[in-house]
Amino acid sequence: MIRLLLADDQALVRGALSALLALEPDLEVVAEVGSGDAVLDAVREHRPDVALLDVEMPGLNGIAAAAAVRAEFPDVRILIVTTFGRPGYLRRALQAGASGFVVKDTPAAELADAVRRVYAGLRVVDPALATDSLIAGESPLTAREAEVLQAARDGSSVAAIARKLFLSEGTVRNHLSSAIGKTGAGNRAEAVLIADGNGWL
Structure with a gap:
């Protein structure tokens, strides 16, 4: 059983993701939080295998939360699941230690498969976003x-x-x-x- 933590500030989205993933026989949602600040404490308490994090949340954003989790729990895999498929977010998320990055309109079966692949140690990135990221390049800003x-x-x-x-x-x-x-x-x-x-x- 793959243990999951869901972090999204929108309760409706978080609940829908939880319900969809709970239908999978090998996935179990063990914790749900509504802010980036609550992610690390939830990981400490529930010890998930994979944390699914939104990017834009109150307090710590999902990218900063990913970095904090990876620093303390390097064995916990991070999958960013966001509405905002922006090339800069993808690059920053991967630099923070995320193993995957998908957008929220990903079909449920593909999301479940992305969770399994990330858990297995593979990298999962939305193909269109990966292309956009290569075209956009790195941020020119300091x-x-x-x-x-x-x-x-x-x-x-x-x-x-x-x-x-x-x-x-x-x-x-x-x-x-x-x-x-x-x-x-x-x-x-x-x-x-x-x-x-x-x-x-």
């Missing part, structure tokens, strides 16, 4: 540029971003300017949209 764009996502002023990130306003302006240039955007709001759309944030 870690600090991505952090500044992330902080600018809600329309915060340069001063507010500087306070939040403990940077000078000049440094924030420089990072924003660089990020705008690297993304080919016309302004920082557009740079956020482009970076977000590619999964770089």
Whole structure:
């Protein structure tokens, strides 16, 4: 029996995934959580074989949660199951130690097969997303540029971003300017949209 942990902030999606996977004779859902912050504690308590993680969740996102799980429990396999099939997410998830990456519209039988393959030590990646990832390439942004764009996502002023990130306003302006240039955007709001759309944030 393959023991599963499901992490998704949408209760309806989490429940549907649980119900679908529970129909498989060799799969057992042993824990469900609704935030990235709860993933590591659930792994400690329930010791799943495979953790199915959404990317965008409150607290830790699924990629950060994957890295935390892999650091403490390297034998637990990670399968990212997300609505957001963005090339940058795929690349970052694999770098964080995920063994697989599929989108939520994957048919139930294929999802169950992906779980089995990941459990067996294989890598499973949505083929269309893998192609898109190769075409898109790596993020051109530095870690600090991505952090500044992330902080600018809600329309915060340069001063507010500087306070939040403990940077000078000049440094924030420089990072924003660089990020705008690297993304080919016309302004920082557009740079956020482009970076977000590619999964770089």
